[in-house]
Amino acid sequence: MTTPVELSRPLTFRERHESKIRQWRLYAHMFGKSFSSMLGLGLVALFLLLAALGPWLAPYPEDTVGAFNMANKLMGPSAAHWFGTDEMGSDILSRVIIGARTSLWIGLIITGVGAIIGVPLGIIAGYRGGWVRAVIMRITELFLAVPGLALALAIVAALGPGITNCVVALSLVWWPGYVRLVEAKTLSVKEELFVESARSIGAKTPWILWHHILPNCMSPIIVKMSMDMGMAILSAASLGFIGLGAQPPAPEWGAMISVARTYMPDWWWYSLFPGAAIFLTVLGFNLLGDGLRDILDPRSRDR
Amino acid sequence: MLAFAFRKVLTLVGTMIGIAALTFVITNVAPGDPARLVAGPNATEDMVTTIRTEYGLDKSLPEQFVVYMGDLVTGDLGQSIVTTRPVLEEVLRYAPATLELVFVAMAIGIIVGVPLGMLSAVYKDGPIDHITRIFSISGVALPAFWFGIILQLTFAVDLGWLPVSGRLPLVTRPPETVTGLLLVDSLLAGRLDTFWTALRHIILPAIVLSFPCLASILRVNRAEMIEVLQSDYIVAARAHGIASFRIVAIYALKNALLPTLAMIGLRFGWMLGSTVLVETVFDWPGIGLYAVSSALSSDFKPVIGVTLVIGFFFIVANTLVDLAYAWIDPRLRSA
Numbered sequence: 001m002t003t004p005v006e007l008s009r010p011l012t013f014r015e016r017h018e019s020k021i022r023q024w025r026l027y028a029h030m031f032g033k034s035f036s037s038m039l040g041l042g043l044v045a046l047f048l049l050l051a052a053l054g055p056w057l058a059p060y061p062e063d064t065v066g067a068f069n070m071a072n073k074l075m076g077p078s079a080a081h082w083f084g085t086d087e088m089g090s091d092i093l094s095r096v097i098i099g100a101r102t103s104l105w106i107g108l109i110i111t112g113v114g115a116i117i118g119v120p121l122g123i124i125a126g127y128r129g130g131w132v133r134a135v136i137m138r139i140t141e142l143f144l145a146v147p148g149l150a151l152a153l154a155i156v157a158a159l160g161p162g163i164t165n166c167v168v169a170l171s172l173v174w175w176p177g178y179v180r181l182v183e184a185k186t187l188s189v190k191e192e193l194f195v196e197s198a199r200s201i202g203a204k205t206p207w208i209l210w211h212h213i214l215p216n217c218m219s220p221i222i223v224k225m226s227m228d229m230g231m232a233i234l235s236a237a238s239l240g241f242i243g244l245g246a247q248p249p250a251p252e253w254g255a256m257i258s259v260a261r262t263y264m265p266d267w268w269w270y271s272l273f274p275g276a277a278i279f280l281t282v283l284g285f286n287l288l289g290d291g292l293r294d295i296l297d298p299r300s301r302d303r
Numbered sequence: 304m305l306a307f308a309f310r311k312v313l314t315l316v317g318t319m320i321g322i323a324a325l326t327f328v329i330t331n332v333a334p335g336d337p338a339r340l341v342a343g344p345n346a347t348e349d350m351v352t353t354i355r356t357e358y359g360l361d362k363s364l365p366e367q368f369v370v371y372m373g374d375l376v377t378g379d380l381g382q383s384i385v386t387t388r389p390v391l392e393e394v395l396r397y398a399p400a401t402l403e404l405v406f407v408a409m410a411i412g413i414i415v416g417v418p419l420g421m422l423s424a425v426y427k428d429g430p431i432d433h434i435t436r437i438f439s440i441s442g443v444a445l446p447a448f449w450f451g452i453i454l455q456l457t458f459a460v461d462l463g464w465l466p467v468s469g470r471l472p473l474v475t476r477p478p479e480t481v482t483g484l485l486l487v488d489s490l491l492a493g494r495l496d497t498f499w500t501a502l503r504h505i506i507l508p509a510i511v512l513s514f515p516c517l518a519s520i521l522r523v524n525r526a527e528m529i530e531v532l533q534s535d536y537i538v539a540a541r542a543h544g545i546a547s548f549r550i551v552a553i554y555a556l557k558n559a560l561l562p563t564l565a566m567i568g569l570r571f572g573w574m575l576g577s578t579v580l581v582e583t584v585f586d587w588p589g590i591g592l593y594a595v596s597s598a599l600s601s602d603f604k605p606v607i608g609v610t611l612v613i614g615f616f617f618i619v620a621n622t623l624v625d626l627a628y629a630w631i632d633p634r635l636r637s638a
Contacts, residue, residue, distance in 0.1 A: 036436070142321040145621075146614040147576025150594075157598040157606040158329050234446055241448045242583050242595050257449055261584075268456055275449030282444035290440065 027295045037291025043284025050100040058094035077269055095251040096277050102252045103233045106167055110232035111225050113171035118178025123209055126186025143176040156244045166245035170235055185217045219296035223289050230285030237278050253278045307629050307636040315622050322614040323375050326607045327368055381604035390608035399483025401589030405574050407505050408512035416517040420524025442518025447577055451511040451584035466504050468586040508585040516570040523566045527559035568624030572617030
């Protein structure tokens, strides 16, 4: 027979996914060309590295678990202590490095819980319509009607200060943003022809939601999650700063600045470095999110 | 227009009731006995029981809810444990300071943000555009409390140009209260020196508070300007040889300002939320600082009171923006 051998063999991975690979290459190219996107990626990568390798990178790991050395108290930046020392004589550089892990966890949990609650509600509201949508959107708007930080403050005040309660409170105020985003997207996607045809050949609703609606909502969700990582870290640090989040002497950036403020202005380095860590981390996630939006969801730019 | 306004006001009332219900839920999901919380850690069993009856905490939840909503309607926000004074009275006392701060910050955000947005749209992809982009992204990422501390260190401690914190020094007699806003009241009383002192105190906190707002006004205005500048009527105006400045600053800006207006309304609420941070840093005697210090001393009613008031201002601001929008653009009235 003349059947070419090539066609009878199973396709390789590269061949099966050729169009996808080409698309990802384009994404990578566009992302790599943008300076701010790469800066964001770099900052996030640096921060992830610090979180992963913290205990090995920190020059004085014992200083982050409550060791104190009063002889070294409140010393300025030097070769031995690059970022200086705090009121317990602990090395601030070590505490800032270890703080990266805390902040990353906080950010992940808050955005994760926010998305897990918000995305399904948004899809259901957008797809079902009627009274279900009315109820979900009313509740969502209610949460959005009070500024997040103020609402989180009230919840933490009710639950009592502490890092766990702070994460719970912020998660509770974080989900409405996802509902609103996903609902709007679902409303537009569900009118598309491919959804209609899927329905006409008898696809069940859960199948349509999972295979047609959700994948088409993914780009804005990913962009929002990246941006929210930064904002969630910032909010948790803010609560830490006003004394309702992580409690000193936990190595959390906001709580460190809260203590540092009482040592102003003579011991300026104490608040400078934890604050710079927050700023660079949040900046990194924001730039990354901005860059992701440019390639994944270009039409919604600057909206 | 009137019907539209009426609908908007109805929505406002509905949302307010919703927020009140939300605060009731928050009060009651807290683990532990609220009566014991009020009584403090050293209270005896008798005291806890007295407080429970006195506060109506022995009633069922639905009954408590009705009482709570009834109290709110009559303006009763409960009592502060620390000062034993009505929360409403204290909130009203602290609110002008916060509003003054927010107004000044908003003014800075608009006065700086709109022109910068215009500039970076006109010189898109030029050096100005790159600088404002970095500026606007970092504006959102800057931790307000840290930025405040840095400004205090630089401009108050090192350079000594401005006061570190507070609203007025203790030695300065505040002007007669008319609006509660020191800047306005001191002018009304004709006391320019007090005005100057108050202005020097408000500059740093207002700059810190305005930064995220400035950044987003800049972003929105830039995006809108870029879009408007490409539209046909602008091209036509250019073809007619109308001065470039006139086209940008009058014809284009007019249309680009609408979405900016929406952003301003949204940011107003955000700012009220951020005041809890900025007021803490600068010891600004407003409702934000009041909420924080109450929360730290487990004084719960004031926190809820401030949340309600902030929510109220936020919704009112958004409703006003919606109304302004509909007034400018009649097509939106049917929505």
